[in-house]
Amino acid sequence: MQRTVLVLNSGSSSLKFSLVQPDTGVSVADGIIEEIGGEHSMARLEFGGLKIQRERSVVDHEAALRLAFDLFAETGGHLETLGLVAVGHRVVHGGRDFYRPTLIDDALVQRVSALSPLAPLHNPPALRGIEVARKLLPDLPHVAVFDTAFFHDLPAAAATYAIDAEVAEQWRVRRYGFHGTSHQYVSEQAAVFLGAPLESLNQIVLHLGNGASASAVAGGRPVDTSMGLTPMEGLVMGTRSGDIDPGIVFYLARTAGMAVEDIESMLNRRSGVAGLCGSNDFRELHRLAETGDESERAAARLAYDVYIHRLRKYIGAYLAVLGSTDVITFTAGVGENDAAVRRDALTGLAPLGVELDEHLNDSPAHGPRVISAEMSPITVLVIPTDEELAIARACVATIEASA
Structure with a gap:
């Protein structure tokens, strides 16, 4: 059995x-x-x-x-x-x-x-x-x-926030990162799929689901990631804001009279794509952008543009962090299934070494696959994540190590 x-x-x-x-x-x-x-x-x-x-x-x-x-x-x-x-x-x-x-x-x-x-x-x-x-x-x-384990050894420059050092130490404030099980699994599977040693690859992994995060992985070790002390930082998500000016929190507390708990709830549950257009389902987002009434179309298109803009900023940033990049991989619900998001995230990046094959990108295929052009210096992949399998294998390894 x-x-x-x-x-x-x-x-x-x-x-x-x-x-x-x-x-x-x-x-x-x-x-x-x-x-x-x-x-x-x-x-x-x-x-x-x-x-x-x-x-x-x-x-x-x-x-x-x-x-x-x-x-x-x-x-x-x-x-x-x-x-x-x-x-x-x-x-x-x-x-x-x-x-x-x-x-x-x-x-x-x-x-x-x-x-x-x-x-x-x-x-x-x-x-x-x-x-x-x-x-x-x-x-x-x-x-x-x-979820934070994969990012435990981030370089100090990536993990450290530029706040009062004593406050940060006392209250354990640092970049922890999340979706680590997925980022580790996908980066390892990308190497397996390409038949290349993990240690030889510099990768950008884009975990795009209702929660969304990006990571830069050099030789199998993460060197940066978009989420921080909490899962709210970074990319625009389904219901979370991602990066905002910290001053917004103080402004809403002082000027709007909002309690800290209400601001936290808004940033977690009523922000992101849903906060901008009313839905965090990308299928509905595309439908509203095409067939909604005038106000629905405007809101949906703005939400989509904001989402893509932030995603492109992180891709560009991690191309710079890594210096040279071999692989960009899309994963999770949106990353695996939304060809438009993948296309718009990478459009115009040919001078940086990223060339998408439109036919491969639009293919309804499932499973691990290449979607970049044959001559693209950077290979673009879609790799389905499987956090449950990664957790199951981690469990078995832990039990065997303790036996």
């Missing part, structure tokens, strides 16, 4: 779960339970060719995980028969202390809890997921995999 890992990603009102075979790379099952705590929670599972969807009240994360187990049983897939060897937990913020996958015990839970002020929207839900999973699956090893 192939061994499997249960990968959990706990949000404030959601629980994503996957069963992954780390040795074969096969995702056996994927599911999500949304609107936890509401009267009409929605649960979905794809397993063994079957798709199940259920709507019911799910009061908390423990009830959500129990429901996930029930959905597996409903398809005939009892967890005890699926070769489970570990549970992997995605934890967004590892601070300065956690820079590799780590076996979970009570002491680790306490230390991750202490990091919650650095990621108040992300770490507390992850801790709830860990608590519930350890209770319901006490005989399995549980492993925390941290």
Whole structure:
């Protein structure tokens, strides 16, 4: 029987779960339970060719995980028969202390809890997921995999903010970076796809989903990344602002009378593409830009232009940071599926060594692929990310190392 890992990603009102075979790379099952705590929670599972969807009240994360187990049983897939060897937990913020996958015990839970002020929207839900999973699956090893780990050793010039050094040290203020599991996986897979040693490649990785981030990776080691102390910095995202003048926060507090909590909520949940045009779905964004009424078209086109402008700025910056670049890779939902975003992000960059093949870029193909022109000095790729597989493999490696 192939061994499997249960990968959990706990949000404030959601629980994503996957069963992954780390040795074969096969995702056996994927599911999500949304609107936890509401009267009409929605649960979905794809397993063994079957798709199940259920709507019911799910009061908390423990009830959500129990429901996930029930959905597996409903398809005939009892967890005890699926070769489970570990549970992997995605934890967004590892601070300065956690820079590799780590076996979970009570002491680790306490230390991750202490990091919650650095990621108040992300770490507390992850801790709830860990608590519930350890209770319901006490005989399995549980492993925390941290989103920030890949960027732990950023060069000091990239990791350091130019603020009072004593304040930064006392309050652990630095660039931590996020989506690290994806950036590491994609940069490694790009090397595999090209048949080149990872150590020989300078890469720009563009993780473009509802959350979006860019990284510069030299010889397999990150040298810069767009997200910072929190996942709000950097690229324009689905609902997050990305880079803004810090003075905006003080201006809104003093002049508009907004509380810090309200400003934080706005920058996280009501900004980005959605804040500019009302939708964070790029399919809807393109539809509004083409067929909406006059005001909808204007708003959607502005949102798209702002998104692309910021993306191009980071690509240009990382071309400069790396000095010479071998590969630019697009990944995640928008990066993998939106040909227009890829085209507009790279248009006009031929003098910098980037030439897109329009036919390859527009192809509806899936999977790893080249989309640059044959003679382009910089190879442009689309590499699907698979954070669940990366987490599953990290879990197995951690367990084997501790044996």
